[in-house]
Amino acid sequence: MITVLxxxxxxxxxxxxxGLWVDEIASMNxxxxxxxxxxxxxxxxxxxxxxxxxxxxxxxxxxxFNDFYGRLLSVLVxxxxxxxxxFLGKEIKDGQTGLLGALITTFSFIHILLSQEVRFYTLLxxxxxxxxxxxxxxxxxxxxxDFILYxxxxxxxxxxxxxxxVIFASQGCIFVLLIAFYPADRRFIIRSIVSALITIxxxxxxxPIFASDAQIQDFWIQSESFYFPIRYFxxxxxxxxASFLFAFFIILYFVGQYKKIKNGPLDKIDLILICWPAxxxxxxxIYSIIQTPLLQVRYTLIALPAIIVLICLGLQHxxxxxxxxxxxxxxxxxxFSLVIIxxxxxxxQKEDWRGMIKLVIEHSSxxxxxxxxxxxxxxxxxxxxxxxxxxxxxEQFNTENxxxxxxxxxxxxxxxxxxxxxxxxxxxxxxxxxxxxxxxRARASYYQLR
Numbered sequence: 001m002i003t004v005l006x007x008x009x010x011x012x013x014x015x016x017x018x019g020l021w022v023d024e025i026a027s028m029n030x031x032x033x034x035x036x037x038x039x040x041x042x043x044x045x046x047x048x049x050x051x052x053x054x055x056x057x058x059x060x061x062x063x064x065f066n067d068f069y070g071r072l073l074s075v076l077v078x079x080x081x082x083x084x085x086x087f088l089g090k091e092i093k094d095g096q097t098g099l100l101g102a103l104i105t106t107f108s109f110i111h112i113l114l115s116q117e118v119r120f121y122t123l124l125x126x127x128x129x130x131x132x133x134x135x136x137x138x139x140x141x142x143x144x145x146d147f148i149l150y151x152x153x154x155x156x157x158x159x160x161x162x163x164x165x166v167i168f169a170s171q172g173c174i175f176v177l178l179i180a181f182y183p184a185d186r187r188f189i190i191r192s193i194v195s196a197l198i199t200i201x202x203x204x205x206x207x208p209i210f211a212s213d214a215q216i217q218d219f220w221i222q223s224e225s226f227y228f229p230i231r232y233f234x235x236x237x238x239x240x241x242a243s244f245l246f247a248f249f250i251i252l253y254f255v256g257q258y259k260k261i262k263n264g265p266l267d268k269i270d271l272i273l274i275c276w277p278a279x280x281x282x283x284x285x286i287y288s289i290i291q292t293p294l295l296q297v298r299y300t301l302i303a304l305p306a307i308i309v310l311i312c313l314g315l316q317h318x319x320x321x322x323x324x325x326x327x328x329x330x331x332x333x334x335x336f337s338l339v340i341i342x343x344x345x346x347x348x349q350k351e352d353w354r355g356m357i358k359l360v361i362e363h364s365s366x367x368x369x370x371x372x373x374x375x376x377x378x379x380x381x382x383x384x385x386x387x388x389x390x391x392x393x394x395e396q397f398n399t400e401n402x403x404x405x406x407x408x409x410x411x412x413x414x415x416x417x418x419x420x421x422x423x424x425x426x427x428x429x430x431x432x433x434x435x436x437x438x439x440x441r442a443r444a445s446y447y448q449l450r
Contacts, residue, residue, distance in 0.1 A: 019354025078115030
């Protein structure tokens with residue numbers, strides 16, 4: 001309970017200190033409570049599978065449609081993810097492992113960051129953890145209830161993010177390894193195959209979308225360097241001391257496993273725990289080589305629950321008094337890095353669409369025209385502030401028939417240091433630049449007719 005309260009405090013504090021960035025605004029626009037459920041599903045075709053967007057849409061049917069409540073849903077799902085880590089660790093070893101895992105997740109930089117975004121990542125983390133939790137229970141007990149829960153959670157993770165397919169593929173590989181190297185349990189094999197088939201049937205409505213997206217050759221993600229696992233590992237915790245100690249604990253775990261396999265085969269659960277993160281990195285790497293670069297640190301949240309449990313198991317190779325000292329050191333160091341070094345709660349990190357739109361509302365006159373190459377994002381905040389103003393797309397703007405007395409030109413996200421040609425063309429049409437307001441990764445320029 002104390003761990004959950006600490007986690008809640010870290011994620012609720014300054015929840016709406018910064019406005020939404022483009023991906024979050026996309027989530028909000030795609031789940032507007034005024035939209036139909038069908039329209040939300042249609043939107044998700046252009047983003048990720050619909051589970052999170054449908055959940056968020058339903059949430060906004062009950063709560064106000066604004067930044068705070070959008071992010072609050074991610075916070076609550078993130079807390080459930082921490083609780084799932086407790087049960088995962090408990091199932092793999094014991095309650096102490098679960099508590100340690102929950103505590104490490106509580107102070108994980110990337111988990112805090114993504115718990116404060118209106119995106120699907122905390123849901124991806126939660127159901128990746130649950131999918132493997134019920135897989136492990138199915139391997140241990142072969143109970144039909146565990147297979148049903150495994151099927152449901154795996155279908156949800158696939159419907160949450162395309163990397164849910166990586167989870168499913170990794171589990172298929174693990175299934176092959178289990179029946180190849182361990183005594184076969186006929187009941188387990190049959191129930192596993194049936195669960196896999198039902199999962200495929202459940203996600204079959206989205207298979208054409210998966211197939212279509214698989215043909216994409218040009219994507220915004222760039223190829224990763226060979227040392228990306230080290231960089232990703234650091235980003236998970238964003239603290240040098242914690243990252244070093246956690247890496248050391250994982251090494252201790254593998255040293256312990258090496259000693260064990262000298263006397264016998266690797267335990268089934270250890271095989272699953274090792275293959276889980278390994279395959280969740282290997283499969284996207286292979287796909288990135290043969291098709292399109294696909295690796296992005298946020299997407300690898302599917303492997304983070306396993307990494308955290310490996311850290312906990314490695315830590316438990318040490319004497320109990322050392323365990324307590326080291327976990328306190330890592331938690332304190334992580335908190336110090338979060339607050340002091342990263343300045344997470346006080347430093348602007350996301351483009352300030354909110355501030356820019358508020359400025360335009362305060363200074364715009366009724367006859368001004370508002371133009372932006374990212375009008376869809378700007379209009380979210382115009383609507384949020386109950387303003388009648390709306391931005392039009394830059395390609396729809398022309399002054400041939402009628403010249404407005406003033407033009408606001410708004411830009412943000414991948415902000416160019418100089419205005420584009422279309423904006424500069426205003427200077428050739430009788431306008432002069434009256435003012436430019438630069439915010440964090442956002443810019444509002446006001447052009448007035450001479």
